[in-house]
Amino acid sequence: MLVYLTDECLMTTAQVAARLSISTKTLLLHVRDGEIGCVNIGTGLRKHRRFALSQIAEFISNRQTREIPPCLSINLKQALSTTTTSGSTAIAFTELPRPETKGTRKP
Structure with a gap:
């Protein structure tokens, strides 16, 4: 990138x-990925x-997040509606019948 x-x-x-609060x-x-430009000074090992x-200002403006509208499929403000094809009904566990005991109770 020529600057x-x-x-x-x-x-x-x-x-x-x-300034960018990064390491x-x-x-x-x-720099290696080309997201921010720099000027190379000198040559050699370092x-x-x-x-x-x-x-720096261009890099910051490119990295800013844009506001994205929320996904409509996860909007839980409305009541969920489903249709079922089975004729079963849901009951609470407390309404399940208790198994019969064997024999009589001891006094």
Whole structure:
């Protein structure tokens, strides 16, 4: 991603991570995935990256959640209605008949 900078200040990886409240490792994963752009400074074993404020603002606006209307299939404000084809009825457990006892009771 080519970035053309104007007179905008550049921030380090640690500064951007603190501003976004994420770890530097997570920030570098976002850079690797192309979700946030950066400017590579220097070469060698350690690549130094700098981030422009416009890139950070663009990343934040892309990551904001949009309000999604609730799913109509889980709206429980209405009474549930079902149709059954069986002729059975539901009874409580207290209405079940008690099994008969064998013999007589002892006094």
